[in-house]
Amino acid sequence: SQTIHQWPATLVQPVGSPLSLECTVEGTSNPNLYWYRQxxxxxxxxxxxxxxIGQISSEVPQNLSASRPQDRQFILSSKKLLLSDSGFxxxxxxxxxxxxxxxxxxxxxxxL
Amino acid sequence: AQTVTQSQPEMSVQEAETVTLSCTYDTSESDYYLFWYKQPPSRQMILVIRQEAYKQQNATENRFSVNFQKAAKSFSLKISDSQLGDAAMHFCAYSFNFGNEKLTFGTGTRLTIIP
Known part of the structure; x- marks a missing residue:
């Protein structure tokens, strides 16, 4: 069966620091992958x-970027976090x- | 652009009773999918039920059923025999069958179950 993992579960970062959130999927190949914010x-x-792999579409212009270095890996990044980046x-x-x-x-x- | 509207920010129901959550959407497409997800306090998004627009028959999944009115662009969720575990934010979502399956979400309805 397929499973999807995200880490870390919780992150507290100062304004201006970088960000890297990782998502991996197991049990499937060539999935469509998505990042949402709530x-x-x-x-x-x-x-x-x-x-x-390597195909990224951006829906909302902002401080964040995404990459897909492997088939089942999706990474959300930022070079400098803003207060408004807080969320789930x-x-x-x-x-x-x-x-x-x-x-x-x-x-x-x-x-913060 | 597609939009999804949930006009009930909060609903409550007695345990074991039936409740209906409303959802309307706007689209010019004819082939699409509609979903209800729930988000309990853990914040994990969990699929409740899905409906293909080309199917006239309303989807059912155990205690959950939908009333899909394509012409009216309405997609309500009926929960029968409400249980404490149904307490959650419930989101209606739309996906246009274009190959990327992006979801457009409504703002959610917070459902409270009264014991």
């Missing part, structure tokens, strides 16, 4: 998605067209 008490906002970050995957998205456990990021 602000406190709000819905999910799609940040990036990837349909293959969720990674998700699908197996292909028409398939359901399944989510990882999420990373809670607090920028």
């Amino acid at each position: 602000a406190a008490g709000r819905g999910l906002q799609l940040l990036f998605y990837s349909v293959g 970050y969720l990674c998700a995957w699908t197996g292909g067209p028409g398939e359901t998205q399944y989510f990882g456990p999420g990373t809670r990021l607090l920028v």
Whole structure:
């Protein structure tokens, strides 16, 4: 069966510091991968998605970037965090067209 | 652009009773998917049920069923025999079948179960 992992689970970072959040999927190949952000008490906002290695599409211009160095690895990064980057970050995957998205456990990021 | 609207920020229901959560969406596409996810306090997003737009039959999954009205662009979730474990934020989501399956979410409904 497929599983999706995210780490770290919780992260507290100072403003201006770099960020790297990692997401990996097991038990499948060539998944579509997604990064979402959820602000406190709000819905999910799609940040990036990837349909293959090295293919990244950005939905919202911002301080963040994403990379997909391996088939089942998706990384969310920032060179300098802002206070507004605080939130809950969720990674998700699908197996292909028409398939359901399944989510990882999420990373809670607090920028101070 | 597609939008998803959940007009009920909060709902409550007595345990074992039935509750219906509302969702409307806006799209010009004819082939798409609709989902209900729940997010308990752990914040893990968990799929509850999905509906393919090309299917006229409403999806059901045990205690969960939907009322899909394509012409009205309405997609409500009915939870029967409500249980304490149903207490969560419930999100309606839309996906256009274009190969990348991006999800557009509503703002959610917080469901409280009264023992």
